[in-house]
Amino acid sequence: xxxxxxxxxxxxxxxxxxxxxxxxxxxxxxxxxxxxxxxxxxxxxxxxxxxxxxxxxxxxxxxxxxxxxxxxxxxxxxxxxxxxxxxxxxxxxxxxxxxxxxxxxxxxxxxxxxxxxxxxx
Amino acid sequence: xxxxxxxxxxxxxxxxxxxxxxxxxxxxxxxxxxxxxxxxxxxxxxxxxxxxxxxxxxxxxxxxxxxxxxxxxxxxxxxxxxxxxxxxxxxxxxxxxxxxxxxxxxxxxxxxxxxxxxxxxxxxxxxxxxxxxxxxxxxxxxxxxxxxxxxxxxxxxxxxxxxxxxxxxxxxxxxxxxxxxxxxxxxxxxxxxxxxxxxxxxxxxxxxxxxxxxxxxxxxxxxxxxxxxxxxxxxxxxxxxxxx
Numbered sequence: 001x002x003x004x005x006x007x008x009x010x011x012x013x014x015x016x017x018x019x020x021x022x023x024x025x026x027x028x029x030x031x032x033x034x035x036x037x038x039x040x041x042x043x044x045x046x047x048x049x050x051x052x053x054x055x056x057x058x059x060x061x062x063x064x065x066x067x068x069x070x071x072x073x074x075x076x077x078x079x080x081x082x083x084x085x086x087x088x089x090x091x092x093x094x095x096x097x098x099x100x101x102x103x104x105x106x107x108x109x110x111x112x113x114x115x116x117x118x119x120x121x
Numbered sequence: 122x123x124x125x126x127x128x129x130x131x132x133x134x135x136x137x138x139x140x141x142x143x144x145x146x147x148x149x150x151x152x153x154x155x156x157x158x159x160x161x162x163x164x165x166x167x168x169x170x171x172x173x174x175x176x177x178x179x180x181x182x183x184x185x186x187x188x189x190x191x192x193x194x195x196x197x198x199x200x201x202x203x204x205x206x207x208x209x210x211x212x213x214x215x216x217x218x219x220x221x222x223x224x225x226x227x228x229x230x231x232x233x234x235x236x237x238x239x240x241x242x243x244x245x246x247x248x249x250x251x252x253x254x255x256x257x258x259x260x261x262x263x264x265x266x267x268x269x270x271x272x273x274x275x276x277x278x279x280x281x282x283x284x285x286x287x288x289x290x291x292x293x294x295x296x297x298x299x300x301x302x303x304x305x306x307x308x309x310x311x312x313x314x315x316x317x318x319x320x321x322x323x324x325x326x327x328x329x330x331x332x333x334x335x336x337x338x339x340x341x342x343x344x345x346x347x348x349x350x351x352x353x354x355x356x357x358x359x360x361x362x363x364x365x
Contacts, residue, residue, distance in 0.1 A: 053208070054205035054206065054207055054208060055203070055205025055206075055208075055209075055210075056208065056209065057209045057210070057245040057250075058245070058301060059298070059299070059300060059301050059330050059331045060329060060330075060331055060332075060364055062298060062331040063364050064129050064132070064364075067129065067132065068129055080296070081294075081295065082208070082294035082295070083208065083209070083293050083294040084208055085207065085208025085209070107163055108129050108130050108163050109129050110126065110127070110129060110203065111205055112203070112205040
């Protein structure tokens with residue numbers, strides 16, 4: 001005869017696993033893009049920049065990052081170096097996108113912007 | 122199994138997956154599922170999945186290559202944690218909820234709206250990826266008269282999945298836009314309130330490129346206690362995922 005589980009038992013088991021999943025991993029909430037420490041100025045003039053990005057762990061990250069960054073006016077030629085967590089971009093046309101918009105695009109792609117370096121034309 | 126990697130806002134990910142189930146006595150079932158996943162906000166996505174079946178089972182189940190739809194699954198996924206540890210390593214946790222809708226035809230699915238709730242964690246540490254998911258389905262109807270799967274009865278059921286992926290290639294990422302090859306291994310289990318269970322071991326291969334991914338795999342039963350369903354011997358899986 002089959003052992004029967006009650007709905008409460010099975011639901012509790014699933015919830016226990018779910019809770020273990022959440023408690024075992026949840027140390028901080030989803031990263032706030034505006035809370036990332038950035039050494040660059042608030043508005044980025046034309047130039048070549050290197051974005052330091054955490055969490056790009058698979059090839060589709062490349063497409064995600066490129067899609068989100070190129071939605072920002074003035075941002076062109078994103079190039080992802082996954083091993084080092086670098087994304088190089090050019091900012092052109094005098095649009096001076098804000099670093100918050102860059103951080104937001106990286107967060108929209110599913111990753112964390114750690115720093116923005118460069119700015120050399 | 123689900124993962125906690127949601128599509129970005131405005132990004133559509135269509136996925137087509139074919140599964141060939143081989144049961145005792147030469148019975149077989151082909152499932153072709155189309156899944157659309159769309160990012161509606163930074164940490165919020167929706168998905169819809171509709172399976173199409175072709176059955177060659179013993180009567181009274183669908184036989185002689187009969188076609189029919191399965192139940193559509195509509196889910197909303199909310200990512201509640203994204204902890205990016207360094208350039209590659211990351212931990213993500215998501216909650217999801219929704220319902221299975223009674224779109225089934227020709228004896229391939231039930232006829233009730235079944236609410237679903239669950240959680241999933243995905244972790245990537247270097248070349249190693251780990252997934253764990255728990256999902257509970259509240260079955261509101263009477264189930265199928267002639268169930269095919271363990272989840273086709275009138276009983277609520279819990280699905281618990283564990284997954285591991287090892288990146289075979291490349292050893293390390295560079296600036297090249299090359300596909301990554303992963304060896305995958307999953308343990309997919311389903312337990313019903315009525316005491317039925319099915320545990321499957323699922324080895325596979327995943328090839329992931331910036332714009333697409335291909336998955337190939339097998340599902341091998343390692344433990345089952347069924348009541349009326351045909352005994353699964355093996356399932357073969359092939360899937361394609363695109364990124365728009």
